[in-house]
Amino acid sequence: MAEDQGDIAVDIDHVTKRYGDFTALADVSLAIRSNEFFTLLGPSGCGKTTLLRCIAGFEDITLGAIRLYGDNIVDLPPNKRPVNTVFQQYALFPHMDVTRNVMFGLLRLGQSEAAARKRAGEVLDLVQLTQFADRLPAQLSGGQQQRVALARALAPNPKVLLLDEPLSALDLKLRQAVRLELQQIQQETGITFIFVTHDQEEALTMSDRIAVISDGRLQQIGTARDIYEEPDNKFVADFIGETNLIDVTVAGIDNGQATCTLPGGNHFTCPAAQGAHSGRGHLSVRPERVSLSDPAQGLLTGTVSRLIYLGTDMHVDITLTDGEVVTARVQNSAGTRIPAMGETIGLNFEAGAARLLID
Amino acid sequence: MAGLGPTGGRAARTYAGRGPLLILPAWVIIGIFLVLPILIMATYSFLTKEFRGGVIWEPTLAAYDQFFFDRGLFGDEQPKIEWTYILIFWRSIWQAGLATLLCLLIGFPTAWFIATRPAHSRTVWLFLITVPYWVNLLIRTISMKFLIRDNGPMNQWLLNAGLIDEPIHIINTNLAVQLGLFYSYLPFMVLPIYAAVERYNFALSEAAADLYASRWVTLTQVIIPVVKPGIIAGCILVFVPSLGAFLAPDLLGGAKNFMIGSLIEEQFKGAAGNWPFGAAAAMILLSMVLIVLIVYARNQDRESA
Ligand SMILES: Nc1ncnc2c1ncn2[C@@H]1O[C@H](COP(=O)(O)OP(=O)(O)OP(=O)(O)O)[C@@H](O)[C@H]1O
Ligand SMILES: [Mg+2]
Numbered sequence: 001m002a003e004d005q006g007d008i009a010v011d012i013d014h015v016t017k018r019y020g021d022f023t024a025l026a027d028v029s030l031a032i033r034s035n036e037f038f039t040l041l042g043p044s045g046c047g048k049t050t051l052l053r054c055i056a057g058f059e060d061i062t063l064g065a066i067r068l069y070g071d072n073i074v075d076l077p078p079n080k081r082p083v084n085t086v087f088q089q090y091a092l093f094p095h096m097d098v099t100r101n102v103m104f105g106l107l108r109l110g111q112s113e114a115a116a117r118k119r120a121g122e123v124l125d126l127v128q129l130t131q132f133a134d135r136l137p138a139q140l141s142g143g144q145q146q147r148v149a150l151a152r153a154l155a156p157n158p159k160v161l162l163l164d165e166p167l168s169a170l171d172l173k174l175r176q177a178v179r180l181e182l183q184q185i186q187q188e189t190g191i192t193f194i195f196v197t198h199d200q201e202e203a204l205t206m207s208d209r210i211a212v213i214s215d216g217r218l219q220q221i222g223t224a225r226d227i228y229e230e231p232d233n234k235f236v237a238d239f240i241g242e243t244n245l246i247d248v249t250v251a252g253i254d255n256g257q258a259t260c261t262l263p264g265g266n267h268f269t270c271p272a273a274q275g276a277h278s279g280r281g282h283l284s285v286r287p288e289r290v291s292l293s294d295p296a297q298g299l300l301t302g303t304v305s306r307l308i309y310l311g312t313d314m315h316v317d318i319t320l321t322d323g324e325v326v327t328a329r330v331q332n333s334a335g336t337r338i339p340a341m342g343e344t345i346g347l348n349f350e351a352g353a354a355r356l357l358i359d
Numbered sequence: 360m361a362g363l364g365p366t367g368g369r370a371a372r373t374y375a376g377r378g379p380l381l382i383l384p385a386w387v388i389i390g391i392f393l394v395l396p397i398l399i400m401a402t403y404s405f406l407t408k409e410f411r412g413g414v415i416w417e418p419t420l421a422a423y424d425q426f427f428f429d430r431g432l433f434g435d436e437q438p439k440i441e442w443t444y445i446l447i448f449w450r451s452i453w454q455a456g457l458a459t460l461l462c463l464l465i466g467f468p469t470a471w472f473i474a475t476r477p478a479h480s481r482t483v484w485l486f487l488i489t490v491p492y493w494v495n496l497l498i499r500t501i502s503m504k505f506l507i508r509d510n511g512p513m514n515q516w517l518l519n520a521g522l523i524d525e526p527i528h529i530i531n532t533n534l535a536v537q538l539g540l541f542y543s544y545l546p547f548m549v550l551p552i553y554a555a556v557e558r559y560n561f562a563l564s565e566a567a568a569d570l571y572a573s574r575w576v577t578l579t580q581v582i583i584p585v586v587k588p589g590i591i592a593g594c595i596l597v598f599v600p601s602l603g604a605f606l607a608p609d610l611l612g613g614a615k616n617f618m619i620g621s622l623i624e625e626q627f628k629g630a631a632g633n634w635p636f637g638a639a640a641a642m643i644l645l646s647m648v649l650i651v652l653i654v655y656a657r658n659q660d661r662e663s664a
Contacts, residue, residue, distance in 0.1 A: 058565055078568040085569045091562035095584045104580075105570030152570070 007034040007069065009160055009192040010055060015064035017050055017216075024050045026216045027064075032160075032194060033209075034069075037186050039195045041203040042213035043239065048196040049088070051213070052162050055194065057081050068159065079108075084153035088164040090145050092137040098124065098148050099133045105156040123151045126185060143174045147181075154185070160192045167202065179206055200240050204228065212236050232273045233358045237284035244285045244326045246300075250278040250356060258356040263322050266299050272356035282357050289353035290328035292316070292339060298346015300326065304339045314338060318347060397645070404638035411630045422639035444622070444640070448647075451619040454533060454608070455601035458540035459548075462597045463590065465541070466548030470589075473549070474556035485553070488546055496543060500606045503539050504530065507611075531613035539607030540597075547596035555589025591655065599648055619644055 010032040017025040024047045032038045040048045053059040055066060057078035065072050073081055084105065093101050099120050106116035124130050127147040137145055146166055153161055166182075167175045183206055186193045197203050203210050204224040212219040212227060212235070220232045231237035234245060248260040248268075258272035260281065270283065295301045305325065306317035316328045316339060326347060330336055339345050404422050406414040429441040473484040491499060506513050507529045514526035529535045563585065567577040583590070605620030612618070619640065626637025 056565075056569060058568075078565070079571045079573060083569075085566070087562055087566060089560075089562060091560065091566040093563060093566070093581060093585075095587075104567070104572070108571035108576065152566075156570070 008032070008067075009034040009036070009069060010194065011065075011067040011070075012051070012055075013065040013067065015051070015054060015066060016062045017047070017054060017059060018062045024216050025054070025061075028213075028216070028218050030211055030218065030221065032192060034192055035190050037183065037193045037195065037206060037208045039197060039203045039207035039210045040213060041197055041200060041210050041239075042219075044198055046213045047216040048198070048213060049164055050216075052085070052164050052194065052196055055160070056083055056085050056162055082158055083160040083162055084156060084158040086146075086149045086153045086161065086163040086166045088166070088168065090137075090149040090169075092145060092148055092152070094137055097134050097136055098129060098140070098151075101137065101148055102152045102155050105152065109156055119155055120151075123155045126154070126188070127151045127181070142169050143178065146170060146178065150182075150185070154189065154191070157189075158191065160194060163193060163195045165196055165198070167197070168199075175202075182206065204240070212239065214239070230271070230273070230355060231284055231357065232275070234282060234284075237355075237357060242287055242327070244283075244287060244290065245357075246283040246285060246326065246354075247322075247324060248281055248283050248356070250276070250281045252278050253356070260356065262300055263320050263324060264300055268299060268351070268354070270351045270354040270356060273358050275358045276356045277359070281359050283354045284357055285326075285349050285354045287315070287327045287329040288313075289349050290326065291348045292328060292330065292337070293346040293348050295344050295346045298348055300347040301344065302326065302347065304341055304343050304345060307339075307341060318345065400638045400641055404635055404642050406635050408633045408635045412627075412632050412634060414634050419635075422633075422635040423643075425636055426639055426643065447617055447622055448619055448643070450616070451602055452647075454536055454616075454618060455540065455598050455604075457533075458537045458544070458601045459594050459598045461537055461541045462545050462548040463594060466545055466593060467552055467590070469545075470549045470552035471556055474553050474559070481557075485550075488549055491542075492546060496606055499542065500539055500610045503542055503607075504535075504610055507535060507538065530611065531615070533612070533616055535611040536608050536616050536618070539611040540601045540604055543604065543607060544597040544600055547600070548593040551592040551596065552586065552589045555586035555592075559586055595652070595655070598651075602648065603644060 008031045010030075012028055012030040012032075015025055015028045016023065028047075028051065040051060042048055050059060054061050057073070057076060057080075061074055066074050068082065093104065096104070099117065102120040102123055103113075103116040106119055107113070111119070121130070121133070124133055127150055129144060129147050129151060132140060132144060132148075137148065140148065146169070149166065150163075163182075167178055170178060179202065182193075182195075195203075195206065204227075207224060209221060209223055210227050211221045214235050220227055220236045222230070227236060228240050231240065231243075237243045237245065246262065248262055250258050250260045250272075252259055253272050253276060256271055256274070257269055258276065258278075258281075259267065259269050260283070262268050262283075268283075300318075300320055302318040302320040304316060305319040306315070308315035308317075311332070313332050314330045316330055318326050318328065320326060328347065330338065332338075403414055405418050405420065407417040407419050407421065409415050425441075426444050427441060429439040469488070473481055473488070476484060505511055508514075509526040509528060509530065514523075517523045518526065529538070559582065563581050564577050567581045572580070603620040603623070604618065605624045608616055608618040609621050609624075623637050623640050623644070626632045626634060626640070
């Protein structure tokens with residue numbers, strides 16, 4: 001799906017949003033494809049909600065344009081934009097029962113009472129809430145309210161659905177169940193989803209593509225695999241999963257391959273992120289891609305400084321001669337040799353497992 | 360239970376075990392300051408009047424008889440309804456209702472304005488709303504009389520500004536009474552609505568806009584229903600004291616615009632008074648207020664059920 005370019009549903013074109021002196025979004029450009037499950041991922045306060053609110057129309061943007069299927073929508077008020085939002089705190093109308101909540105948008109669009117009621121029934125069926133149709137929001141559990149919010153936003157069949165951390169109020173079990181449901185609904189309805197989360201696992205498991213944002217700046221866009229396997233910079237490598245950032249000196253970059261000198265003097269060639277340059281730099285290597293060996297055969301050597309038992313596997317911290325710490329994740333299976341504290345060992349990783357980052 | 364929030368019922372149950380003891384002080388205060396005075400008044404309304412004020416301890420229905428009937432209910436002749444007092448009552452309800460409406464029309468936007476200011480300036484605005492109420496009600500009402508009379512500052516200003524050709528005659532009209540009541544009780548409208556709006560979740564307005572609602576639809580179908588308890592509380596708090604008010608009608612309305620409050624007040628003033636009749640009128644007023652409140656409570660219960 002990621003390879004198929006398709007229509008551009010939402011085109012965020014050099015959008016800047018300032019609150020007074022504070023820049024919440026700095027020159028963000030993104031193209032979200034039709035029918036895509038697109039995720040905005042980033043730490044708290046990075047501007048995810050701000051971007052979503054700019055798309056929905058609750059905030060005016062300072063610079064740039066936002067286009068919905070080609071039409072610039074920045075001058076339209078929220079009630080004229082064919083997008084719907086699932087709010088972080090649901091924002092269900094407390095004085096209306098579930099059906100009435102779901103009918104609200106349909107009635108505003110001029111549907112008859114009967115047509116709206118019928119459509120509400122269908123959508124409630126989709127989110128499996130039919131038996132709660134007559135309840136008030138206060139009489140529902142958090143997970144049920146979340147599904148009402150989803151149903152209410154889906155009912156008018158918007159071109160784009162915006163979801164602002166809709167799962168954050170749910171407990172772990174429910175969150176996992178609703179994740180699957182959301183994905184299923186997205187596939188069934190074919191509506192473009194823009195999903196906001198600060199939970200990287202959520203982003204990795206659900207999305208077609210992910211945009212990583214930090215401090216109001218776009219860091220990287222790509223599939224879960226792209227972002228995990230081929231991070232562009234230190235922020236992305238560090239934010240998505242765990243990684244080792246190894247100080248290296250880069251002699252040169254040729255054809256996307258960087259030749260560098262590792263701590264301890266060994267030479268190593270590995271892929272480089274586009275935009276990486278020679279000089280001092282960082283390699284990202286995931287702990288599960290680091291293997292242990294005899295000191296003589298290692299790309300790097302060091303002494304074991306910490307061992308953490310994690311059940312199925314084991315965290316081994318190795319302090320290199322220059323004081324840097326590299327973490328290896330060793331499978332706890334039969335035949336694996338578990339090193340001892342203080343032991344001097346070698347570390348290895350394949351060229352494909354390492355990546356020179358943009359510094 | 361009317362007036363309790365959604366958690367009211369739950370909280371009441373949690374404390375149920377210790378309830379009787381914890382509630383005792385409240386019952387004592389209600390007993391001494393509410394129930395007892397009402398009982399005294401109820402008793403007086405069934406006693407015989409004495410000239411020069413006071414009562415004779417002889418039970419009679421004469422006071423109620425005088426209120427509702429022209430010729431004695433217990434005389435030989437056919438009884439005939441006496442309209443004077445009933446009309447005063449009706450006028451009072453009408454006046455209090457209009458004053459409440461005026462308070463609502465001005466009070467709601469005011470409360471909304473205050474509740475949507477930044478937190479630190481809200482306190483200042485609320486303070487400003489209450490400042491006039493540090494002055495005695497009598498003095499405020501007399502000042503109002505001065506302001507709105509034919510050659511008072513308001514008319515002068517309007518004349519000078521060329522907005523009118525001759526003074527608007529307000530004093531001694533129903534409008535003057537409504538203005539007086541409005542000015543007397545506006546904070547009782549503003550404060551409960553303010554409290555409700557302050558708790559209002561503005562994400563609901565965004566959700567409404569997101570679902571294609573215009574501002575008007577958002578106001579009438581989301582905001583007003585959600586803050587309704589505050590609006591109703593405000594209306595009750597303005598309507599009930601307006602109904603029994605006597606200063607504004609006396610000072611601003613003149614003799615023609617007599618209200619129930621003045622009628623009762625007169626019965627207890629000086630030698631011309633009639634205590635049992637005043638007590639009876641007060642009891643009738645009280646029953647009407649109670650009926651309004653009970654109807655409201657019933658509605659609330661039905662809605663939350
Ligand atoms: N109305 C505002 N005025 C000033 N600054 C604001 C305003 N709204 C948001 N900000 C700032 O903009 C930044 C981005 O906020 P935003 O709500 O978009 O973060 P977020 O990525 O959604 O975070 P979270 O994951 O915590 O929800 C924050 O630093 C916030 O303080
Ligand atoms: Mg947010």
